[in-house]
Amino acid sequence: MRPVRHLAVFAALGLTLVAAPDAPDPWQARRILMVEKQLELREISHPATLAAMRQVPRHRFVPADLQPQAYDDHPLPIGHGQTISQPYIVACMTEQLAPTRTTRVLEIGTGSGYQAAVLAEICAEVYTIEIIPDLADQAATVLRSLGYKNIKARTGDGWKGWPEAAPFDAIIVTAAPDTIPPALLAQLKDGGRMIIPVGPKAGAQDLVLVTKRAGKITQRPVIPVRFVPFVRERE
Numbered sequence: 001m002r003p004v005r006h007l008a009v010f011a012a013l014g015l016t017l018v019a020a021p022d023a024p025d026p027w028q029a030r031r032i033l034m035v036e037k038q039l040e041l042r043e044i045s046h047p048a049t050l051a052a053m054r055q056v057p058r059h060r061f062v063p064a065d066l067q068p069q070a071y072d073d074h075p076l077p078i079g080h081g082q083t084i085s086q087p088y089i090v091a092c093m094t095e096q097l098a099p100t101r102t103t104r105v106l107e108i109g110t111g112s113g114y115q116a117a118v119l120a121e122i123c124a125e126v127y128t129i130e131i132i133p134d135l136a137d138q139a140a141t142v143l144r145s146l147g148y149k150n151i152k153a154r155t156g157d158g159w160k161g162w163p164e165a166a167p168f169d170a171i172i173v174t175a176a177p178d179t180i181p182p183a184l185l186a187q188l189k190d191g192g193r194m195i196i197p198v199g200p201k202a203g204a205q206d207l208v209l210v211t212k213r214a215g216k217i218t219q220r221p222v223i224p225v226r227f228v229p230f231v232r233e234r235e
């Protein structure tokens with residue numbers, strides 16, 4: 001009722017309503033729909049993951065001509081033959097890590113920087129490594145312009161992880177190696193969780209949840225996936 005009464009007052013005074021400087025972000029409605037239809041209906045339920053994906057402006061992480069598709073239910077090309085994952089895959093991987101406000105997470109495969117931003121909304125610190133310098137630079141620029149202060153980014157081969165900052169509560173790998181990099185297993189904290197696509201270059205990859213308890217590694221396949229290959233520096 002109240003807004004109607006306000007409108008009547010405005011009309012009576014002969015004033016025109018203009019968009020306030022803090023008017024809602026026009027992309028926000030699309031994000032809310034994305035979370036509802038693509039995530040909640042597919043049983044993503046971790047509240048912090050859903051909140052982060054309602055918050056992060058995914059359209060800022062895709063090439064300008066693809067922005068209209070930024071909230072659609074599929075991956076998108078980001079240049080150099082690489083892709084930003086489908087929103088559902090980002091949500092699924094984030095949820096599997098069970099991140100909290102105290103989590104320190106390592107990401108291999110910064111790509112567009114979108115997954116790093118989603119994690120930065122939830123976690124204490126995000127460390128992210130990208131092997132293609134151009135993508136690393138672009139992601140760093142976007143993340144800086146959005147004001148993220150808890151992301152540390154580096155360019156290089158993530159096969160060896162980030163030993164100086166280890167151990168990590170959580171590790172997420174967004175390119176698929178044939179086998180789990182041993183250094184990443186070593187850099188996972190006891191009680192920690194790693195989510196990683198594993199499998200050959202074309203097809204037949206599984207998203208695998210790796211846990212470490214009392215030094216013992218357990219692996220569980222979550223869903224079949226198709227990721228870009230994990231590249232080694234020497235290749």
Ligand code: SAH
Nearest residue numbers: 084109111112114115131158174175230231
């Ligand atoms: N997480 C990204 C998805 C990027 S696609 C996002 O949110 O947009 C996977 C990325 O992994 C690509 O950018 C690719 O260059 C990178 N990558 C592949 N092998 C790598 C390696 N050994 N070390 C670091 N990054 C790697």
